[in-house]
Amino acid sequence: MTLQAIGIDIGGTYTKLAVVLEGGEIQHLESLPTAAREDPHDYLENLVQRIGLLVADNEITGIGLGAPGFLSKDRRSIRYNPNTPALVGIDFVNLLDRFNLPVWLEQDLNVPTVAEYHFGEFRGAPRLLTASIGTGLGAGFVVEGKVLDFAGSTIGDTGHIILEPDGPTCTAGCHGCGEALIATPGIERLADKYSQNKSHRIEAQEVISAVKQGQLWALEIIEQIGGWLGLWLASVSPIFLPSHVILCGGVAEAGEPLRKKAESRFHELSGPEYTQCVIALSHFGGRAGVIGAAAPFLNKLFLEE
Ligand SMILES: [Zn+2]
Known part of the structure; x- marks a missing residue:
């Protein structure tokens, strides 16, 4: 069976959400405006609801997020980012707990690196x-x-x-x-x-x-x-x-x-x-973020670790 994972790329303006397949191909891509400065309640609810639909329709192995700024030591939240102050301190791992899937938060400078490492020309x-x-x-x-x-x-x-x-x-x-x-x-x-x-x-x-x-x-x-x-x-x-x-x-x-x-x-x-x-x-253009976020759940070796 082909592995499928959800990759989420939280940008300062838009959040992209994708179902990525084992070879790095994108099966589904959507986006929603990021609540960078306003009350993030509706944004988070919307995000969780959209993830829920993707989880219901696909055999998902995990959910990866790329997030901007400095991450907390426990890698659950953004510790500091002047461009998305509304999202600082939100525990994304806890937020996505309800899906009973592994959740991985990565810094957004690293997600393109991971995408290139797994799926790029010089993988x-x-x-x-x-x-x-x-x-x-x-x-x-x-x-x-x-x-x-x-x-x-x-x-x-x-x-x-x-x-x-x-x-x-x-x-x-x-x-x-x-x-x-x-x-x-x-x-x-x-x-x-x-x-x-x-x-x-x-x-x-x-x-x-x-x-x-x-x-x-x-x-x-x-x-x-x-x-x-x-x-x-x-x-x-x-x-x-x-x-x-x-x-x-x-x-x-x-x-x-x-x-x-x-x-x-x-x-x-x-x-x-x-x-x-x-x-x-x-x-990869603008797709590197979602591909890199999903990548760890698309690699059989990583999943077996
Ligand atoms: Zn400088």
């Missing part, structure tokens, strides 16, 4: 690092099949490595860190000089779309971002010595121009010992 890679580039910047790391966790279920806030001393400030208060330069606020800052001819401020998504159409102004921006990404990789790589680096998240949708520039800058800056790794783009 089973010995030292697999995913860089999630979107509103923020961060990384997850799977070494010999285990998610590395030594700070709030993360490998630390690698997005806040300083790349440009005294550069722009990020929301965490660092000056010129990777997140301030490479994530969407950094792209929008660079896009501002192209906004003068437009009636609105250019958003990062517009830049990414323009890159896909080959527009030069947007390619210039992504070259700059890719250069910083290469510098960031040159700083991260000697610590983790990844065998594979997979670029994920909305900004990685810029594709090859971003990947190529990051790779060439990384190779310019780092010594040969640190540039042995493959740098690739994720193929």
